[in-house]
Amino acid sequence: MARIELKVPFAEKDEAKRLGARWDSGRKVWYVPDGIDASAFSRWLPREPDITVRSGSYFIAQTTKICWRCSKSTSVFGFILPAGHESLEYDNEDEEPDTWYRHEEPTIVHYVDNLLPAIAARIKALTPHYRIDFSKTTKSSYWMNHCEHCGMKQGDFEMYCDPGGTFYPMDEDDASLILLHKFAEPFGCTGSRMYGDFPFEYMRGARL
Ligand SMILES: [Zn+2]
Structure with a gap:
Protein backbone atom coordinates (compact mmCIF):
# COMPACT_ATOMS: atom_id res chain seq x y z
CA MET A 1 0.00 0.00 0.00
CA LEU A 45 -5.17 14.95 3.32
CA PRO A 46 -5.02 15.99 -0.34
CA ARG A 47 -8.45 17.01 -1.60
CA GLU A 48 -9.95 16.75 -5.08
CA PRO A 49 -9.97 19.09 -6.80
CA ASP A 50 -7.16 20.65 -4.87
CA ILE A 51 -7.18 24.09 -6.42
CA THR A 52 -7.93 27.50 -4.90
CA VAL A 53 -7.57 29.68 -7.99
CA ARG A 54 -9.35 29.16 -11.30
CA SER A 55 -9.99 31.02 -14.53
CA GLY A 56 -11.59 30.45 -17.92
CA SER A 57 -8.39 31.60 -19.64
CA TYR A 58 -4.86 32.55 -18.66
CA PHE A 59 -1.56 34.03 -19.77
CA ILE A 60 1.88 32.55 -19.44
CA ALA A 61 4.14 35.56 -18.80
CA GLN A 62 7.72 35.43 -20.06
CA THR A 63 10.62 37.76 -19.40
CA THR A 64 14.30 37.65 -18.45
CA LYS A 65 16.23 38.26 -15.27
CA ILE A 66 19.85 38.17 -14.20
CA CYS A 67 20.64 34.94 -12.37
CA TRP A 68 21.81 35.76 -8.83
CA ARG A 69 24.32 32.91 -9.04
CA CYS A 70 26.01 33.07 -12.45
CA SER A 71 25.06 36.67 -13.44
CA LYS A 72 23.83 35.59 -16.87
CA SER A 73 20.47 36.58 -18.32
CA THR A 74 17.93 33.76 -18.16
CA SER A 75 14.31 33.42 -19.28
CA VAL A 76 11.74 33.17 -16.50
CA PHE A 77 8.03 32.37 -16.62
CA GLY A 78 4.90 32.92 -14.58
CA PHE A 79 1.11 33.16 -14.77
CA ILE A 80 -1.22 36.13 -15.08
CA LEU A 81 -5.00 35.73 -14.90
CA PRO A 82 -7.48 38.14 -16.50
CA ALA A 83 -10.36 39.87 -14.72
CA GLY A 84 -13.12 37.37 -14.00
CA HIS A 85 -10.87 34.74 -12.44
CA GLU A 86 -12.04 33.22 -9.15
CA SER A 87 -10.50 32.22 -5.84
CA LEU A 88 -11.78 29.77 -3.25
CA GLU A 89 -12.41 31.67 -0.04
CA TYR A 90 -12.41 29.76 3.21
CA ASP A 91 -15.04 30.69 5.72
CA ASN A 92 -13.95 28.95 8.89
CA GLU A 93 -15.87 31.22 11.24
CA ASP A 94 -19.34 29.81 10.70
CA GLU A 95 -18.43 26.64 8.83
CA GLU A 96 -20.26 27.75 5.72
CA PRO A 97 -19.23 25.84 2.60
CA ASP A 98 -16.21 27.34 0.84
CA THR A 99 -17.25 29.70 -1.90
CA TRP A 100 -15.69 30.82 -5.17
CA TYR A 101 -15.19 34.58 -5.26
CA ARG A 102 -14.97 36.44 -8.59
CA HIS A 103 -12.30 39.13 -9.01
CA GLU A 104 -12.87 42.06 -11.35
CA GLU A 105 -9.22 42.86 -12.00
CA PRO A 106 -6.26 40.85 -13.33
CA THR A 107 -3.87 39.15 -10.96
CA ILE A 108 -0.28 37.94 -10.92
CA VAL A 109 -0.02 34.41 -9.51
CA HIS A 110 2.99 33.06 -7.61
CA TYR A 111 3.99 30.23 -5.26
CA VAL A 112 2.09 28.01 -7.71
CA ASP A 113 1.28 24.43 -6.71
CA ASN A 114 -1.23 21.82 -7.89
CA LEU A 115 -1.09 23.15 -11.42
CA LEU A 116 -3.63 21.42 -13.67
CA PRO A 117 -1.79 18.88 -15.88
CA ALA A 118 -2.88 20.58 -19.12
CA ILE A 119 -1.26 23.84 -17.99
CA ALA A 120 1.87 22.09 -16.80
CA ALA A 121 2.15 20.64 -20.32
CA ARG A 122 1.77 24.13 -21.85
CA ILE A 123 4.55 25.68 -19.81
CA LYS A 124 6.81 22.65 -20.23
CA ALA A 125 6.49 23.19 -23.99
CA LEU A 126 7.94 26.69 -23.47
CA THR A 127 10.71 25.83 -21.01
CA PRO A 128 12.20 22.83 -19.21
CA HIS A 129 13.40 25.12 -16.41
CA TYR A 130 10.05 25.84 -14.73
CA ARG A 131 9.31 22.90 -12.46
CA ILE A 132 8.39 21.86 -8.92
CA ASP A 133 11.20 22.47 -6.47
CA PHE A 134 11.66 22.99 -2.73
CA SER A 135 12.14 26.48 -1.33
CA LYS A 136 14.13 27.03 1.85
CA THR A 137 12.46 30.45 2.13
CA THR A 138 8.90 29.12 2.27
CA LYS A 139 9.83 25.60 3.41
CA SER A 140 7.46 24.24 0.78
CA SER A 141 7.54 23.05 -2.79
CA TYR A 142 6.15 25.08 -5.66
CA TRP A 143 6.56 25.56 -9.42
CA MET A 144 9.82 27.46 -9.65
CA ASN A 145 12.04 28.99 -12.31
CA HIS A 146 15.63 27.78 -12.69
CA CYS A 147 18.53 29.46 -14.45
CA GLU A 148 18.88 28.09 -17.99
CA HIS A 149 22.69 28.34 -17.69
CA CYS A 150 23.62 27.11 -14.21
CA GLY A 151 20.35 25.47 -13.09
CA MET A 152 20.11 27.50 -9.88
CA LYS A 153 16.67 28.15 -8.36
CA GLN A 154 15.18 31.59 -9.05
CA GLY A 155 12.73 31.86 -6.16
CA ASP A 156 9.40 33.66 -6.33
CA PHE A 157 9.95 36.01 -3.40
CA GLU A 158 12.47 38.24 -5.15
CA MET A 159 10.57 38.23 -8.45
CA TYR A 160 7.01 38.69 -7.20
CA CYS A 161 7.16 40.28 -3.76
CA ASP A 162 9.75 43.05 -4.20
CA PRO A 163 8.40 46.18 -5.94
CA GLY A 164 10.26 46.48 -9.25
CA GLY A 165 11.00 42.74 -9.24
CA THR A 166 10.88 40.78 -12.47
CA PHE A 167 7.13 40.14 -12.17
CA TYR A 168 6.29 43.22 -10.06
CA PRO A 169 6.21 45.94 -12.73
CA MET A 170 6.14 49.49 -11.35
CA ASP A 171 5.83 51.40 -14.61
CA GLU A 172 5.23 50.92 -18.32
CA ASP A 173 8.92 50.31 -19.04
CA ASP A 174 9.00 47.42 -16.55
CA ALA A 175 5.75 46.05 -17.94
CA SER A 176 6.90 46.25 -21.57
CA LEU A 177 9.64 43.71 -20.78
CA ILE A 178 6.98 41.06 -20.08
CA LEU A 179 5.65 38.99 -22.98
CA LEU A 180 2.26 37.31 -22.58
CA HIS A 181 1.23 34.05 -24.23
CA LYS A 182 -2.57 33.76 -24.12
CA PHE A 183 -4.34 30.42 -23.63
CA ALA A 184 -8.13 30.33 -23.99
CA GLU A 185 -8.56 27.28 -21.82
CA PRO A 186 -9.26 26.62 -18.13
CA PHE A 187 -6.66 27.44 -15.48
CA GLY A 188 -6.46 25.98 -12.00
CA CYS A 189 -3.85 25.83 -9.24
CA THR A 190 -3.17 26.73 -5.65
CA GLY A 191 -1.08 29.84 -5.17
CA SER A 192 -0.76 33.39 -3.97
CA ARG A 193 -2.38 36.26 -5.87
CA MET A 194 -1.24 39.83 -6.14
CA TYR A 195 -3.53 42.76 -6.84
CA GLY A 196 -2.55 46.34 -7.42
CA ASP A 197 -2.22 49.12 -9.90
CA PHE A 198 -0.02 47.13 -12.26
CA PRO A 199 0.41 48.52 -15.81
CA PHE A 200 -0.85 45.31 -17.42
CA GLU A 201 -1.80 47.11 -20.64
CA TYR A 202 1.88 47.72 -21.43
CA MET A 203 2.81 44.04 -21.34
CA ARG A 204 3.44 42.74 -24.84
CA GLY A 205 0.55 40.69 -26.17
CA ALA A 206 -1.76 42.01 -23.43
CA ARG A 207 -5.51 41.94 -23.97
CA LEU A 208 -6.66 41.60 -20.40
ZN1 LIG B 1 22.67 30.99 -13.41
Whole structure:
Protein backbone atom coordinates (compact mmCIF):
# COMPACT_ATOMS: atom_id res chain seq x y z
CA MET A 1 0.00 0.00 0.00
CA ALA A 2 1.23 3.45 -0.87
CA ARG A 3 1.93 5.60 2.13
CA ILE A 4 -0.37 8.54 2.80
CA GLU A 5 1.25 11.90 2.13
CA LEU A 6 -0.02 15.07 3.79
CA LYS A 7 -0.13 18.70 2.79
CA VAL A 8 0.87 20.37 6.03
CA PRO A 9 1.26 24.18 6.10
CA PHE A 10 4.53 25.21 7.72
CA ALA A 11 2.67 26.82 10.64
CA GLU A 12 1.00 23.49 11.48
CA LYS A 13 4.04 21.22 11.26
CA ASP A 14 4.47 20.91 15.02
CA GLU A 15 0.90 19.74 15.44
CA ALA A 16 1.26 17.22 12.61
CA LYS A 17 4.41 15.91 14.28
CA ARG A 18 2.69 15.70 17.67
CA LEU A 19 -0.07 13.58 16.10
CA GLY A 20 2.52 11.17 14.74
CA ALA A 21 3.23 12.38 11.20
CA ARG A 22 6.78 11.84 9.97
CA TRP A 23 8.90 14.10 7.79
CA ASP A 24 10.55 12.68 4.68
CA SER A 25 13.57 14.95 4.32
CA GLY A 26 14.43 13.51 0.91
CA ARG A 27 11.08 14.24 -0.68
CA LYS A 28 10.28 17.19 1.64
CA VAL A 29 6.85 15.87 2.56
CA TRP A 30 4.98 14.87 5.70
CA TYR A 31 3.40 11.41 5.72
CA VAL A 32 1.43 9.04 7.95
CA PRO A 33 3.61 6.12 9.06
CA ASP A 34 2.28 2.55 8.81
CA GLY A 35 0.12 1.50 11.73
CA ILE A 36 -1.14 5.00 12.56
CA ASP A 37 -4.81 5.85 12.01
CA ALA A 38 -4.95 8.43 9.20
CA SER A 39 -8.26 9.92 10.37
CA ALA A 40 -6.47 12.23 12.80
CA PHE A 41 -4.81 13.85 9.80
CA SER A 42 -7.92 14.42 7.69
CA ARG A 43 -7.46 18.19 7.50
CA TRP A 44 -4.11 17.69 5.73
CA LEU A 45 -5.17 14.95 3.32
CA PRO A 46 -5.02 15.99 -0.34
CA ARG A 47 -8.45 17.01 -1.60
CA GLU A 48 -9.95 16.75 -5.08
CA PRO A 49 -9.97 19.09 -6.80
CA ASP A 50 -7.16 20.65 -4.87
CA ILE A 51 -7.18 24.09 -6.42
CA THR A 52 -7.93 27.50 -4.90
CA VAL A 53 -7.57 29.68 -7.99
CA ARG A 54 -9.35 29.16 -11.30
CA SER A 55 -9.99 31.02 -14.53
CA GLY A 56 -11.59 30.45 -17.92
CA SER A 57 -8.39 31.60 -19.64
CA TYR A 58 -4.86 32.55 -18.66
CA PHE A 59 -1.56 34.03 -19.77
CA ILE A 60 1.88 32.55 -19.44
CA ALA A 61 4.14 35.56 -18.80
CA GLN A 62 7.72 35.43 -20.06
CA THR A 63 10.62 37.76 -19.40
CA THR A 64 14.30 37.65 -18.45
CA LYS A 65 16.23 38.26 -15.27
CA ILE A 66 19.85 38.17 -14.20
CA CYS A 67 20.64 34.94 -12.37
CA TRP A 68 21.81 35.76 -8.83
CA ARG A 69 24.32 32.91 -9.04
CA CYS A 70 26.01 33.07 -12.45
CA SER A 71 25.06 36.67 -13.44
CA LYS A 72 23.83 35.59 -16.87
CA SER A 73 20.47 36.58 -18.32
CA THR A 74 17.93 33.76 -18.16
CA SER A 75 14.31 33.42 -19.28
CA VAL A 76 11.74 33.17 -16.50
CA PHE A 77 8.03 32.37 -16.62
CA GLY A 78 4.90 32.92 -14.58
CA PHE A 79 1.11 33.16 -14.77
CA ILE A 80 -1.22 36.13 -15.08
CA LEU A 81 -5.00 35.73 -14.90
CA PRO A 82 -7.48 38.14 -16.50
CA ALA A 83 -10.36 39.87 -14.72
CA GLY A 84 -13.12 37.37 -14.00
CA HIS A 85 -10.87 34.74 -12.44
CA GLU A 86 -12.04 33.22 -9.15
CA SER A 87 -10.50 32.22 -5.84
CA LEU A 88 -11.78 29.77 -3.25
CA GLU A 89 -12.41 31.67 -0.04
CA TYR A 90 -12.41 29.76 3.21
CA ASP A 91 -15.04 30.69 5.72
CA ASN A 92 -13.95 28.95 8.89
CA GLU A 93 -15.87 31.22 11.24
CA ASP A 94 -19.34 29.81 10.70
CA GLU A 95 -18.43 26.64 8.83
CA GLU A 96 -20.26 27.75 5.72
CA PRO A 97 -19.23 25.84 2.60
CA ASP A 98 -16.21 27.34 0.84
CA THR A 99 -17.25 29.70 -1.90
CA TRP A 100 -15.69 30.82 -5.17
CA TYR A 101 -15.19 34.58 -5.26
CA ARG A 102 -14.97 36.44 -8.59
CA HIS A 103 -12.30 39.13 -9.01
CA GLU A 104 -12.87 42.06 -11.35
CA GLU A 105 -9.22 42.86 -12.00
CA PRO A 106 -6.26 40.85 -13.33
CA THR A 107 -3.87 39.15 -10.96
CA ILE A 108 -0.28 37.94 -10.92
CA VAL A 109 -0.02 34.41 -9.51
CA HIS A 110 2.99 33.06 -7.61
CA TYR A 111 3.99 30.23 -5.26
CA VAL A 112 2.09 28.01 -7.71
CA ASP A 113 1.28 24.43 -6.71
CA ASN A 114 -1.23 21.82 -7.89
CA LEU A 115 -1.09 23.15 -11.42
CA LEU A 116 -3.63 21.42 -13.67
CA PRO A 117 -1.79 18.88 -15.88
CA ALA A 118 -2.88 20.58 -19.12
CA ILE A 119 -1.26 23.84 -17.99
CA ALA A 120 1.87 22.09 -16.80
CA ALA A 121 2.15 20.64 -20.32
CA ARG A 122 1.77 24.13 -21.85
CA ILE A 123 4.55 25.68 -19.81
CA LYS A 124 6.81 22.65 -20.23
CA ALA A 125 6.49 23.19 -23.99
CA LEU A 126 7.94 26.69 -23.47
CA THR A 127 10.71 25.83 -21.01
CA PRO A 128 12.20 22.83 -19.21
CA HIS A 129 13.40 25.12 -16.41
CA TYR A 130 10.05 25.84 -14.73
CA ARG A 131 9.31 22.90 -12.46
CA ILE A 132 8.39 21.86 -8.92
CA ASP A 133 11.20 22.47 -6.47
CA PHE A 134 11.66 22.99 -2.73
CA SER A 135 12.14 26.48 -1.33
CA LYS A 136 14.13 27.03 1.85
CA THR A 137 12.46 30.45 2.13
CA THR A 138 8.90 29.12 2.27
CA LYS A 139 9.83 25.60 3.41
CA SER A 140 7.46 24.24 0.78
CA SER A 141 7.54 23.05 -2.79
CA TYR A 142 6.15 25.08 -5.66
CA TRP A 143 6.56 25.56 -9.42
CA MET A 144 9.82 27.46 -9.65
CA ASN A 145 12.04 28.99 -12.31
CA HIS A 146 15.63 27.78 -12.69
CA CYS A 147 18.53 29.46 -14.45
CA GLU A 148 18.88 28.09 -17.99
CA HIS A 149 22.69 28.34 -17.69
CA CYS A 150 23.62 27.11 -14.21
CA GLY A 151 20.35 25.47 -13.09
CA MET A 152 20.11 27.50 -9.88
CA LYS A 153 16.67 28.15 -8.36
CA GLN A 154 15.18 31.59 -9.05
CA GLY A 155 12.73 31.86 -6.16
CA ASP A 156 9.40 33.66 -6.33
CA PHE A 157 9.95 36.01 -3.40
CA GLU A 158 12.47 38.24 -5.15
CA MET A 159 10.57 38.23 -8.45
CA TYR A 160 7.01 38.69 -7.20
CA CYS A 161 7.16 40.28 -3.76
CA ASP A 162 9.75 43.05 -4.20
CA PRO A 163 8.40 46.18 -5.94
CA GLY A 164 10.26 46.48 -9.25
CA GLY A 165 11.00 42.74 -9.24
CA THR A 166 10.88 40.78 -12.47
CA PHE A 167 7.13 40.14 -12.17
CA TYR A 168 6.29 43.22 -10.06
CA PRO A 169 6.21 45.94 -12.73
CA MET A 170 6.14 49.49 -11.35
CA ASP A 171 5.83 51.40 -14.61
CA GLU A 172 5.23 50.92 -18.32
CA ASP A 173 8.92 50.31 -19.04
CA ASP A 174 9.00 47.42 -16.55
CA ALA A 175 5.75 46.05 -17.94
CA SER A 176 6.90 46.25 -21.57
CA LEU A 177 9.64 43.71 -20.78
CA ILE A 178 6.98 41.06 -20.08
CA LEU A 179 5.65 38.99 -22.98
CA LEU A 180 2.26 37.31 -22.58
CA HIS A 181 1.23 34.05 -24.23
CA LYS A 182 -2.57 33.76 -24.12
CA PHE A 183 -4.34 30.42 -23.63
CA ALA A 184 -8.13 30.33 -23.99
CA GLU A 185 -8.56 27.28 -21.82
CA PRO A 186 -9.26 26.62 -18.13
CA PHE A 187 -6.66 27.44 -15.48
CA GLY A 188 -6.46 25.98 -12.00
CA CYS A 189 -3.85 25.83 -9.24
CA THR A 190 -3.17 26.73 -5.65
CA GLY A 191 -1.08 29.84 -5.17
CA SER A 192 -0.76 33.39 -3.97
CA ARG A 193 -2.38 36.26 -5.87
CA MET A 194 -1.24 39.83 -6.14
CA TYR A 195 -3.53 42.76 -6.84
CA GLY A 196 -2.55 46.34 -7.42
CA ASP A 197 -2.22 49.12 -9.90
CA PHE A 198 -0.02 47.13 -12.26
CA PRO A 199 0.41 48.52 -15.81
CA PHE A 200 -0.85 45.31 -17.42
CA GLU A 201 -1.80 47.11 -20.64
CA TYR A 202 1.88 47.72 -21.43
CA MET A 203 2.81 44.04 -21.34
CA ARG A 204 3.44 42.74 -24.84
CA GLY A 205 0.55 40.69 -26.17
CA ALA A 206 -1.76 42.01 -23.43
CA ARG A 207 -5.51 41.94 -23.97
CA LEU A 208 -6.66 41.60 -20.40
ZN1 LIG B 1 22.67 30.99 -13.41
